Amino acid sequence: MLEYAKYIAHCIELARLGQYYVAPNPMVGAVLVYENGTQEEVIGQGWHQRYGEAHAEVNCFASVRQEDEDKISESTLFVSLEPCSHYGKTPPCADLIIRKGVRRVVVGQLDPNPKVAGQGVQRIREAGIEVVVGVMEKECRELNKRFLCLHEQHRPYVILKWAQTADGFIDYKRTERGAGDKGGALVISTPLNKMLVHRMRAENMAIMVGTNTAVLDNPRLLNTHWAGRHPIRVVLDRHGRIPADSKIFSDEAETIVYRENTDWSFILTDLAARGIHSIVVEGGAQLLTHIIQSGVYDEIHVEKSAITIGDGIPAPQLPQES
Numbered sequence: 001m002l003e004y005a006k007y008i009a010h011c012i013e014l015a016r017l018g019q020y021y022v023a024p025n026p027m028v029g030a031v032l033v034y035e036n037g038t039q040e041e042v043i044g045q046g047w048h049q050r051y052g053e054a055h056a057e058v059n060c061f062a063s064v065r066q067e068d069e070d071k072i073s074e075s076t077l078f079v080s081l082e083p084c085s086h087y088g089k090t091p092p093c094a095d096l097i098i099r100k101g102v103r104r105v106v107v108g109q110l111d112p113n114p115k116v117a118g119q120g121v122q123r124i125r126e127a128g129i130e131v132v133v134g135v136m137e138k139e140c141r142e143l144n145k146r147f148l149c150l151h152e153q154h155r156p157y158v159i160l161k162w163a164q165t166a167d168g169f170i171d172y173k174r175t176e177r178g179a180g181d182k183g184g185a186l187v188i189s190t191p192l193n194k195m196l197v198h199r200m201r202a203e204n205m206a207i208m209v210g211t212n213t214a215v216l217d218n219p220r221l222l223n224t225h226w227a228g229r230h231p232i233r234v235v236l237d238r239h240g241r242i243p244a245d246s247k248i249f250s251d252e253a254e255t256i257v258y259r260e261n262t263d264w265s266f267i268l269t270d271l272a273a274r275g276i277h278s279i280v281v282e283g284g285a286q287l288l289t290h291i292i293q294s295g296v297y298d299e300i301h302v303e304k305s306a307i308t309i310g311d312g313i314p315a316p317q318l319p320q321e322s
């Protein structure tokens with residue numbers, strides 16, 4: 001008897017190999033296991049490697065050696081997400097699975113994408129193949145929390161992130177770009193944390209700052225210290241205060257500017273319509289506070305430093321535990 005959870009856990013590991021390259025698609029892994037009496041043998045494995053390219057199941061079947069082809073009909077396909085049933089950038093995985101004629105399919109969780117949403121499983125069952133759904137579902141959901149948020153809540157997954165001093169400030173009080181009274185933005189993050197911040201930029205599709213941060217800090221908001229892509233930059237500029245030569249408009253990455261409507265729920269709806277499944281908000285205090293008060297966010301990450309500065313811009317208040 002195959003231990004389903006063990007193989008779905010393996011699918012999740014494979015899926016993660018696509019982490020920085022598949023957004024806004026989900027990360028998906030697949031394993032094909034041949035069972036013969038008490039013996040079990042992995043005869044194929046694959047994962048979704050890059051947006052627009054082959055799905056996990058396709059790569060899994062393609063990895064099967066010629067001499068193992070005959071074993072497919074006695075094998076179980078494990079896949080961390082429901083196989084698709086639609087013609088997208090690739091043909092339906094459900095049809096491929098039926099054609100390959102596996103004995104059983106074990107699925108981590110259903111795909112909430114309305115183009116799939118249970119139809120993949122239904123089609124495979126209708127072809128007479130046993131389908132088991134919901135193995136390691138919690139772990140599969142955690143893996144694709146951003147993709148799930150986009151399809152289930154119709155907005156990107158939101159992470160709020162800032163660094164603060166031991167006495168609760170996020171920056172000096174400054175009124176103009178660059179040299180303030182202490183010579184520019186306060187550096188709170190350690191080099192290690194800077195790297196982790198860039199990893200966060202790689203893990204999420206977009207990064208956002210408010211007008212003051214864009215004007216005073218003149219940040220680039222790129223991912224230069226981790227693998228993967230640059231995030232899409234999002235900035236508010238209601239009063240046209242951000243100079244056109246600001247680094248945020250550099251051509252290394254796309255930038256979305258909200259000018260008229262800067263309402264948080266409008267922005268989330270608009271980002272979702274653009275297929276953006278996740279966003280990190282990096283400041284400043286005013287924007288972070290506004291979002292915390294709106295209640296529409298998923299995670300808050302605060303880096304607390306040992307330094308003190310005595311006076312400055314107070315860090316946002318964390319929401320009260322309820």
Ligand code: AOF
Nearest residue numbers: 028048055056083084088089090093113
């Ligand atoms: C699968 N296996 O490995 C992935 C799936 O544009 P396409 O054709 O790549 O389709 C993208 C959609 O397919 C995506 O939104 C999600 O619903 C599903 N992803 N499905 O069977 C996979 N990555």
Ligand code: ZN
Nearest residue numbers: 055083084093
């Ligand atoms: Zn597919």
